[in-house]
Amino acid sequence: MKDLKDKVALITGGTKGIGYGVALSLMNEGVNVAITSRDEARAKEAAESLEKASKTSAKALGVMADVRTYESQQKAVEHVLSKFGQLDIVVANAGLGHFGSIEDLTPEQWQETIDTNLSGVFYSIKSSVEALKKSKGYFISISSLAGTNFFAGGSAYNASKFGVTGFTQSVMLDLRQHNIKVSTIMPGSVATHFNGNEPDNSDAWKIQIEDMGELVVDIIKMNERTLPSKIEVRPTMPPSK
Template identity: 75%
Template sequence: MKNQVALITGGSKGIGYGIAEALLMQGVHVAVTSRSEEAAKNAAQSLNALGLSGKAIGVMADVRDFKSQQNAVIQVLKSFGAINIVVANAGLGHFASIEDLSINQWNETIDTNLTGVFYSIKATVDALKASKGYFITISSLAGTNFFAKGSAYNASKFGLTGFTQSVMLDLRQYGVKVSTIMPGSVSTYFNGNTPKEEDVWKIQIEDIGELVVDLIKMNPRTLPSKIEVRPTMPPRK
């Protein structure tokens, strides 16, 4: 994996940041994106301060804007010369009953969690075909398990899971591997949460990072195309 190049959307914090750190430990060079240029640059600075084998750069990009993602890809190729790994991680959630869910909330959820991933692969597919690389999406157990007040989020993640599996079939003929990771509860800043000691039972961001590394290191003849992960022992209700 040393000197490979990864592009991680929404990599300035949470799961994306954990994946970036895990890849840097393997000698992979990493570009993390954020809608905030400051957040992207600060994340890269923090990752580089760890003194790991790979180098990190921060790139401003909004996954809902195809041109923005194309520009991010150009910057990464200019900096590192190739893209071997793309992790489509950027996502958000709005949770409300269908009576209360607003049009804007619906559109923002679908545009980020589903259309944003479509833009991610469209912007990087040529680079991934050239490198025979790996495209990984971060879906959710909500992409197979529906729940009340989750219509927008469920729709986006059900769609993302199916989308990724179809892309897997499209691209494997070119030597491009495609997988989706579907986590349960993860200790992140998602939906306004702040990680705390009581979250110790949840999946940690470094666990998802380790899983990404394991996928990339797997013998190329084998492709785990859809991976569900969940906390081993959640609190009793």
């Protein structure tokens, strides 16, 4: 996709953080975007903010959807197709984290992590695959370096992100026969609101959300003969321990 103008993207969890940064970068290339949130008012407010911040006349659509259910993701895709008539790019970004020893992790925390971070990615591609076949589009999942590096207190999060990495790579092999390109991005520390963080100057060393947006644009615009299927990205200079 050398020219992204008038393409259409659906980004889950796009009201802030990585999803918002990706949405804005795509809109700056002329892509119309739909961002999802479980909170309809928040989704619409973020969409308005994106349109004001964008350097182009691309449109932003706020959609209420819960990636934890297949039916909700189907409705989100249908909404996008009804509004824009096509779907070219899907970024499965929605995620959360519960951290702590297995002794303290509750079954409810485990289930919410798996349902959001892993099943949500499955529902996102499953609901959009037919539209992406028509557009010969692009599917990108946002995994994590935690999807290849395990750590104490991260059992649920590690399991979900290891799953996202493996799932997306398998889907890549399934769908390239349909000219659908599939990639997973595995970032390290990103300056977001994840896990209750409030980004400030102390996060300047981290990957910024606009960096993630730039990376997504670069991947999508790469020559069609080349597929960057799995990308690790990390801060250049983390603080010394």
